[in-house]
Amino acid sequence: MSGLVLKLNPKERVLVNGAVIENGDRRTRLSILTPDANILRLRDAIHPEDAQTPVRRVCYAAQLVLSGDLDPDDAQHQLLRRIEELSQVLTDADSRTQLTIATEALISRRYYQCLKALRRLIPREDRLLAAAK
Numbered sequence: 625m626s627g628l629v630l631k632l633n634p635k636e637r638v639l640v641n642g643a644v645i646e647n648g649d650r651r652t653r654l655s656i657l658t659p660d661a662n663i664l665r666l667r668d669a670i671h672p673e674d675a676q677t678p679v680r681r682v683c684y685a686a687q688l689v690l691s692g693d694l695d696p697d698d699a700q701h702q703l704l705r706r707i708e709e710l711s712q713v714l715t716d717a718d719s720r721t722q723l724t725i726a727t728e729a730l731i732s733r734r735y736y737q738c739l740k741a742l743r744r745l746i747p748r749e750d751r752l753l754a755a756a757k
Contacts, residue, residue: 628655628656628661628663628736629653629654629655629656630652630653630654630656630663630665631651631652631653632647632651632652632653632654633647633651634647634648634649634650634651635647635648635649636665636666636667637665637666637667638663638664638665638666639662639663639664639665639666639669639690639691640656640661640662640663641661641662641663641692642662642691642692644666660733660734662689662690662691662692662735662736663690663736664687664690664691664736664739668743669687670683670684670687672684677749677753678706678709678710678713678749679710679742679745679746679749680746680749681706682703682706682707682710682742683739683742683743683746685699685702685703685706686699686703686730686735686738686739686742687739689703689735690735690736690739696733696735700730703730703738704727704730704731707723707726707727707730707742710723710745711723714745714748714749716748718748719745719748722741722742722744722745723741723745725737725741726738726741726742729741
């Protein structure tokens, strides 16, 4: 993840390679120089009880890899299969682009970028589910 910049609010927490780090009393800007560092802003984390839709479930699985709770080798096939399932339902051009970015990031073991691309699909999924009711 060379070149990632994190802007943290006071007391905001972030998970870096399995360690929870809490910011101090002031806003902070951190540049992450280590490529392939596993970073997860905890305010963006999906909680297990919230992983109730197809996109949120695949995001949660990618998040578990970032947090160190799921072995990347074990997760690779499962995540690829779930992304393929999403591609059969989300067929618009923008969704396809995000799924392609997620797949390429996953194959390259850039799990943060994979999660970032998948999270962009959540608003679309929410609209589709709301329209189906």
